[in-house]
Amino acid sequence: MDLLHKVLDQEAHLSPSELSGLYEYDIFTLGDVANALRTKLYGKKVFFNNNRHINPSNICADVCKFCAFSASRKNPNPYSMSIDEILSQAHTAYNNGAKELHIVSSHNPNYTYEWYFELFREVKKALPQVHLKALTAAEVDYLDRISNKGYQKVLEDMLEAGVDSMPGGGAEIFDEGVRKYICRGKVSSKRWLEIHSYWHTLGKMSNATMLFGHIESREHRIDHMLRLRDTQSKNGKAERKEGGFNAFIPLLYQRQNNFLKVQAFPSGQEVLKTISIARILLHNIPHIKAYWATLGLNMAIVAQDFGADDMDGTIQHESIQSAAGAKSKSGLSKQELISQIKDAGFRAIERDSLYNELVEC
Numbered sequence: 001m002d003l004l005h006k007v008l009d010q011e012a013h014l015s016p017s018e019l020s021g022l023y024e025y026d027i028f029t030l031g032d033v034a035n036a037l038r039t040k041l042y043g044k045k046v047f048f049n050n051n052r053h054i055n056p057s058n059i060c061a062d063v064c065k066f067c068a069f070s071a072s073r074k075n076p077n078p079y080s081m082s083i084d085e086i087l088s089q090a091h092t093a094y095n096n097g098a099k100e101l102h103i104v105s106s107h108n109p110n111y112t113y114e115w116y117f118e119l120f121r122e123v124k125k126a127l128p129q130v131h132l133k134a135l136t137a138a139e140v141d142y143l144d145r146i147s148n149k150g151y152q153k154v155l156e157d158m159l160e161a162g163v164d165s166m167p168g169g170g171a172e173i174f175d176e177g178v179r180k181y182i183c184r185g186k187v188s189s190k191r192w193l194e195i196h197s198y199w200h201t202l203g204k205m206s207n208a209t210m211l212f213g214h215i216e217s218r219e220h221r222i223d224h225m226l227r228l229r230d231t232q233s234k235n236g237k238a239e240r241k242e243g244g245f246n247a248f249i250p251l252l253y254q255r256q257n258n259f260l261k262v263q264a265f266p267s268g269q270e271v272l273k274t275i276s277i278a279r280i281l282l283h284n285i286p287h288i289k290a291y292w293a294t295l296g297l298n299m300a301i302v303a304q305d306f307g308a309d310d311m312d313g314t315i316q317h318e319s320i321q322s323a324a325g326a327k328s329k330s331g332l333s334k335q336e337l338i339s340q341i342k343d344a345g346f347r348a349i350e351r352d353s354l355y356n357e358l359v360e361c
C-alpha cells in the first residue's frame, strides 16, 4: 500500500519522518484527497464569521524572534489600552456587526492578574450577546507565572469571568529545538497542550494554530499536527461541541520588522500541500481554517479547494500579522469576503464562533 492510502486507512502508526513523505506527492493528488474529505463534510460551503480582533497592549515581557507586534527597537511605539478604551472598541465592533471579539495581548507586566478578569466581566456585562474568544495558552501560562495560581485556576477564572472560547495562538511550532530558537521562555509545547486539554475538560472549545514557513522542517510541521491529533483523541469531543479543538489554523510566517532571519520562504505549492496534509491527518479536528490575513485573500480562497473549509472572518482590525507585513490591518468587508467565496464557486456561510451556521449569504 502506498503512503497516502496507509494514512487514509488510519491503521498504521507512522512517524513524523515517514509522514513527511506526504509532501512528495504533487499538489493535485494531495488536493484531490483533501478536497474529497472536506466535500464529504461540508459540500461547497465555506465558513466565515463577523469578528473583531482587539489587542490591548504591545508591551511584552517575552521576546519571540518572529514577532513584529511587540514594542521593540524595530517597532518602538509601546501602547497599553485601558478597560474603558477596550470597551469603546468593543462597542464600535458590535455596532459594525461583530458577533465575536478575539482579545489577545502581549505579556504586559503592567497589567495585573485581576485586570484581565475585570476586563472580561466588563465586556460580557456590556455585550452579553457577543462571543468572547480570549487569551492564548501563552497568556494563560504567563498569568499562572505572575500569580502562582496554577493554569487550572486561571482557566477556571476565565470561565467564571465569561470567556466563551480560547483562540489557538502561542502554539508556534511544538518541536522543542525550534521553539527554543524562535521563542525561548514562552509557554512550553507540553504546557500549551495541557492548558488546552484542561479547557476542554471544562467543556469548552478552542482552536490550534501552527506558525510555519520560517526555519521549521516538513517533519516539524507533521509532528506539530500529530501532537494536536493525539491531544484531541485523548479528550476532545469536538463533534459534539463539548470541549475540544474546533479548528486548526496554519499561520504563514510574515517576514517584515522582526528578528528572525529566514533565508527561504515556502512556495504557494508548499503552502497548499501543508493545508491538504492538515486535512488528511487531522481527521478528528473538524475545521481547517485558511486564515486570509497570513495567506492573503487569493491563497486563502484557493485553499478551499485544497482541504480548508473556513476563511476566519471580517477581522475589522488586526495588529499582530499586519505589523509583520500582512495586509490585514483594517480587516475586510463582509461583502468582499462573500463575493470572493462565491466567485470561487462556493457557498458563503456566515457562522458563529462555534461553527453553528447562521445564514447563507
Ligand code: V47
Pocket (backbone or CB within 6 Å): 066, 067, 068, 166, 167, 168, 169, 170, 171, 172, 207, 208, 209, 210, 211, 249, 251, 252, 253, 254, 255, 256, 258, 291, 294, 312, 320, 321, 324
Ligand atoms: O501565536 C506572530 C502569530 C499568533 C507572526 O484562534 C505571526 O481563531 C505570522 O493565534 N507571521 C496570534 N504569524 C494570532 C492567532 C490567531 C489568528 C487568527 C485566528 C485565531 C483563532 C488565532 O500570531 C501568534 C503567532 O503564532 N504571529 N508573529 C508573523 N510574523
